[in-house]
Amino acid sequence: MSDLFNLAGALQEREAAALLRRRTAVVRQGRTLLVDGLRYLDMAANDYLGLADAPVLRQAFAEGIERYGVGSSASPLVTGYHEAHHRLEASLCDWLGLEAVLLFNCGFSANQAVLKALLGKQHLLWQDKLNHASLQEVGSQLPCSMKRFAHNDMAALERQLQPHSGLIVSEGVFSMDGDEGHWPRLCALAEQSGNWLMIDDAHGLGVLGPEGRGTLAAHGIAASRVNIHMGTFGKALGVAGAFVGGSRELIDYLANFARSYVYSTHMPPAQAHAVQAALTWVRQADSQRAHLSSLIARFRGGALAQGWQLGESRTPIQPIIVGASAAALQLAEQLRARGVWVTAIRPPTVPAGTARLRITLSAAHSEQDIDTLLSALEACRE
Numbered sequence: 278m279s280d281l282f283n284l285a286g287a288l289q290e291r292e293a294a295a296l297l298r299r300r301t302a303v304v305r306q307g308r309t310l311l312v313d314g315l316r317y318l319d320m321a322a323n324d325y326l327g328l329a330d331a332p333v334l335r336q337a338f339a340e341g342i343e344r345y346g347v348g349s350s351a352s353p354l355v356t357g358y359h360e361a362h363h364r365l366e367a368s369l370c371d372w373l374g375l376e377a378v379l380l381f382n383c384g385f386s387a388n389q390a391v392l393k394a395l396l397g398k399q400h401l402l403w404q405d406k407l408n409h410a411s412l413q414e415v416g417s418q419l420p421c422s423m424k425r426f427a428h429n430d431m432a433a434l435e436r437q438l439q440p441h442s443g444l445i446v447s448e449g450v451f452s453m454d455g456d457e458g459h460w461p462r463l464c465a466l467a468e469q470s471g472n473w474l475m476i477d478d479a480h481g482l483g484v485l486g487p488e489g490r491g492t493l494a495a496h497g498i499a500a501s502r503v504n505i506h507m508g509t510f511g512k513a514l515g516v517a518g519a520f521v522g523g524s525r526e527l528i529d530y531l532a533n534f535a536r537s538y539v540y541s542t543h544m545p546p547a548q549a550h551a552v553q554a555a556l557t558w559v560r561q562a563d564s565q566r567a568h569l570s571s572l573i574a575r576f577r578g579g580a581l582a583q584g585w586q587l588g589e590s591r592t593p594i595q596p597i598i599v600g601a602s603a604a605a606l607q608l609a610e611q612l613r614a615r616g617v618w619v620t621a622i623r624p625p626t627v628p629a630g631t632a633r634l635r636i637t638l639s640a641a642h643s644e645q646d647i648d649t650l651l652s653a654l655e656a657c658r659e
């Protein structure tokens with residue numbers, strides 16, 4: 278029966294190549310994970326500021342539920358758009374200097390919604406080769422023609438660009454490498470060529486720039502120079518959901534033509550309320566960001582001294598590039614045996630031959646946690 282879709286064959290092929298994925302049920306508490314009764318230091322999450330389990334957010338979520346119930350009850354164009362969503366939109370505009378924003382249930386659908394709603398067959402779409410799966414996938418299915426340029430290779434992008442033809446999309450902070458897009462150059466190229474520019478700043482928001490305003494703010498770039506801003510609430514903001522921001526006209530257009538916005542139940546208002554609390558907290562979290570930076574420096578210093586190959590990253594995403602998938606899996610296993618939970622990231626999530634440990638640090642970690650990680654790594658090296 279499964280012959281029809283070749284399920285077993287596909288799974289066996291993945292297993293043979295050390296690429297099979299398995300899920301692990303965890304209980305997350307603070308900066309630790311409980312798995313099968315054992316406690317691990319969590320160095321694999323995207324909870325860069327330690328908000329996912331913070332008392333301030335637990336309280337805000339509970340307060341939101343008390344006030345608004347648990348569900349939004351409809352899509353946003355029916356009765357699913359609540360006062361709490363409206364307030365969060367206004368706060369996001371104020372934080373990032375945007376004219377208008379729209380909330381989505383997740384970043385994956387937000388990215389797809391935007392590209393689908395905008396790009397017709399007359400358009401071109403340029404994407405960095407390391408853009409997130411949500412961007413790559415939809416790009417290859419759209420009627421427009423998609424060009425992918427080598428990671429951060431601005432000269433390659435410039436060669437591919439055609440005037441007034443479409444949209445350039447890149448990330449603020451790249452999710453598997455932790456390095457940043459070349460935003461000053463991206464802005465200049467978009468402006469010179471008369472094309473639109475979109476940033477996915479899922480990993481920059483909350484972490485980089487004054488008030489955690491993200492990659493553009495960290496480079497002193499005015500929000501108005503980028504046509505489309507996308508960010509998520511499930512990473513540094515500790516909750517879940519996403520937004521798309523830009524001009525009032527863009528947002529009005531998306532609210533009419535983005536099908537996964539129009540035809541999907543809106544996020545629970547209690548969740549919007551919790552995100553609002555996270556945002557208020559994040560804007561004031563300069564000391565937590567400074568602590569995080571010092572942990573990043575401590576980790577890099579120690580790991581480089583041990584001879585590991587790290588990425589060019591000043592962000593909490595600190596990959597150790599291993600190469601072969603099986604070797605990355607083995608290293609992750611060895612670290613787990615020493616009480617540190619990290620994930621091996623393998624193709625097709627990353628390019629072939631660049632399997633890695635994706636270590637992520639958090640402001641919830643202590644210097645001692647970094648030292649625990651470093652001594653575990655040192656033991657694996659031997």
Ligand SMILES: *Cc1c(COP(=O)(O)O)cnc(C)c1O
Pocket residue numbers: 382383384385386388409411448452477479480509510511517518519
């Ligand atoms: C996580 C992520 C997304 C998807 O966001 P979700 O809210 O988790 O669906 C999109 N883009 C990038 C770069 C991401 O890292």
